[in-house]
Amino acid sequence: MNQTYALTAVTVVVLVTVLVGALGLRISRTTSDFYVASRTVGPRLNAAAIGGEYLSAASFLGVAGLVLLQGPEMLWYPVGYTAGYLVLLVFVAAPLRRSGAYTLPDxxxxxLQSQAVRRIAVLFVLGVGWLYLLPQLQGAGLTLEVLTGAPHWVGGLVVACVVTAAVAAGGMRSITFVQAFQYWLKLTALLVPAFxxxxxxxxxxxxRATFDAPAVFREHTAVTLARDVRLSVGDPLTVTVTGRVDGRAYREAPLTLEPGRHSVQARTRLEFTAGSAVPDSRAGADRDTPGWSKPVSGGERGHRLYATYGLIxxxxxxxxxLPHVAVRFYTSPD
Incomplete structure (x- = not known):
């Protein structure tokens, strides 16, 4: 991406976020405004704000990265914490709201009528919040580094400054407006490419995809391998090689790969003609990689079902x- 466009887009998003947060500052007048937006946030605005919190760096970028790296079975992560919102509503938010307390330590x-329990709860809230915050700052740093080439720490610093300013200035009302804006922005970022x-x-x-048919290259394609791989070939496959295959060096030489497994060294360039079958670079045990609806892998003994239940x-x-999600239920009027 052109760095000028990327930097402009990031700047616009930051400025709009600050302006939206300033709108909450103009409205906030009382302590109740600061902590729970005077409990006047309607269901649509609250739903958008919760959606904005849900689409954080962990879910917006992290899950996509997990699926890309480890396969569709990683979709159990969003399934788990999406259902967790319902559990939070039934077992945590409702009792908290009835108690009249603003925070989990309260x-x-x-x-329990115990100051010691309160202190322990404070430590847990701070610990959970910090562990949740670190991936967000990491995601911000990586995103800004990729888009603009800025140092890694700049993204985290920008996010920390903007969020701190919005929270300190306008409290929950500002955060509600900002999170709702972020929800619609992220939803647009998902829908526009889909369109x-x-x-x-x-x-x-x-x-229409034919999943039972072998994958083929639709046009002449050149691939440079970033690491050593072992390719599985079902039928004889002719490629042009620059590098090392099965321990032998080639330089822009045609090579017919016989059916079986072949070792290809990193930085080797393989050129495939249009219509050539795509070789399988996965290990034999990985060929039957389960879909997202099947249990995830569970270590050496393969306790897949237990691993899935444990993940959920x-x-x-x-x-x-998550304390910032629990407090969201205080902002609704009912």
């Missing part, structure tokens, strides 16, 4: 422990 102290992809698919004659339980409890 609730713990009021329920163009659908348009391109329709313009290509709406081809962990994401349930993790969502229940």
């Amino acid at each position: 609730f713990a102290e009021g329920r 163009f992809l659908l348009a391109a698919w329709a313009g290509d004659g709406t081809p 339980l962990a994401t349930f409890l993790g969502t229940m422990g």
Whole structure:
């Protein structure tokens, strides 16, 4: 991406975020405004704000990266913490709201009449908040570094400054407006590419995927490998090689790969003609990689089902422990 366009886009988003937060500052007048927006946030605005919190760097970028790196079974992560919002509503938010306490430590102290429990709850809230905050700052740093070439720490610093200013100035009302704006911005960022992809698919004659057919290169394609791989070939495959294959060096030489496994060294360039079959670079055990609906891998003994249940339980409890999400339920009038 052109760095000028990227820097302009980032600057515009930051400025609009600051302006939206300033709108909350103009409206906030009381302590209740600062902490819970005077409990006047309507369901649509609150839903948009919760959606903006949900589409954080962890879910917006992290899950996409996990799926790309480890396969579609990583979709159990968003499934788990999406359902965790319902668990949070039933088992945490409702009792908190009825108690009249503003924070989890307040609730713990009021329920158990213990200052020690309150201090422990404060430590847990701070710990959870810090562990949740670190990936967001990391994601901001990586994103700004990729888009603009800025040092890694700049993205985290920009996000920290903008969020701190919005929270300190306008409190919950400013944060509500900012999160709702971020939700619609991120939703647009998802829908616009999807629209163009659908348009391109329709313009290509709406081809249907044939998952049972072998994958082939639709045009002449050159691939330079970033690391050593082992390719599996089902039928004889002719490629042009610059590098090392099966321990032998080639330089722009045609090579016919016989059926079987072949070792290809890193930085080797392979050129495939149009219509050539795409070789499988996965290990034999990985060829039957499960889809997202099947249990995730569970270590050496392969306790896939237990690993899936453990992941769901962990994401349930993790969502229940997010204090900034729990306090969101205080802002609604009912």
